[in-house]
Amino acid sequence: MSNISENLERISERISAACERAGRKRESVELIAVSKTKPVSDIREAMRLGISCFGENRVQELRQKTAEIPEKLHWHMIGVLQKNKVKYLPGMVEMIHSVDSLGLAQEIEKECKKHGISMDVLCEVNVGREESKGGVLPEELPGFLSEAVKLPHLCIRGLMTVAPIASEAEESRPIFRSLRELLESMNREIPALSMDQLSMGMSGDFEVAIEEGATLVRIGSAIFGDRHYS
Numbered sequence: 324m325s326n327i328s329e330n331l332e333r334i335s336e337r338i339s340a341a342c343e344r345a346g347r348k349r350e351s352v353e354l355i356a357v358s359k360t361k362p363v364s365d366i367r368e369a370m371r372l373g374i375s376c377f378g379e380n381r382v383q384e385l386r387q388k389t390a391e392i393p394e395k396l397h398w399h400m401i402g403v404l405q406k407n408k409v410k411y412l413p414g415m416v417e418m419i420h421s422v423d424s425l426g427l428a429q430e431i432e433k434e435c436k437k438h439g440i441s442m443d444v445l446c447e448v449n450v451g452r453e454e455s456k457g458g459v460l461p462e463e464l465p466g467f468l469s470e471a472v473k474l475p476h477l478c479i480r481g482l483m484t485v486a487p488i489a490s491e492a493e494e495s496r497p498i499f500r501s502l503r504e505l506l507e508s509m510n511r512e513i514p515a516l517s518m519d520q521l522s523m524g525m526s527g528d529f530e531v532a533i534e535e536g537a538t539l540v541r542i543g544s545a546i547f548g549d550r551h552y553s
């Protein structure tokens with residue numbers, strides 16, 4: 324067996340076990356295979372093993388990979404997104420996880436309106452309040468969401484966060500719990516919202532995220548191996 328195949332098997336078992344511990348159905352958690360920096364051949368191998376959801380963090384790379392792989396896949400944009408790149412995404416990605424400003428939300432609205440389609444989006448929240456990270460701060464969330472929810476070509480499906488780097492997965496638990504609590508309180512406060520997606524958990528902490536309610540886990544290196552940036 325290749326590494327990717329072994330890795331996927333192990334991750335699938337760990338996802339199932341985490342769901343069981345949390346009393347959740349396995350189908351309530353979707354695995355997004357984060358293929359950034361990895362070659363199309365790796366994606367093809369994961370496809371052969373039954374994976375159809377892939378995450379990328381750069382528009383340029385998404386465009387190249389979707390051009391090389393004509394098969395219908397579920398692509399997720401998970402990285403920092405510049406407004407001038409939004410125009411490439413309608414029809415290409417299924418969901419944008421990294422919406423963190425009204426300006427960006429309005430740009431997505433404008434481009435999706437042109438195509439007459441609606442885009443599933445998540446609002447990225449900087450739960451850990453890190454200077455280096457994007458995302459709206461928790462206290463900015465009510466203001467942001469009450470405006471973004473008015474944009475007719477956006478469907479706000481939920482919230483996303485990247486936990487601060489930690490040596491132990493348990494350290495991320497309070498971050499994930501806060502994100503779930505924010506989703507619940509925003510749904511209560513803003514009647515037009517009915518968010519049901521929590522994108523949280525990566526290679527190092529996805530089990531804890533599932534225990535805290537993640538519906539989308541974004542896993543890269545545990546599937547495809549370490550990334551090498553040149």
Ligand SMILES: *Cc1c(COP(=O)(O)O)cnc(C)c1O
Nearest residue numbers: 357380401525526541542543544
């Ligand atoms: C790269 C990346 C991931 C995957 O990280 P791994 O630790 O390799 O699993 C998840 N989410 C985002 C936003 C990323 O940029």
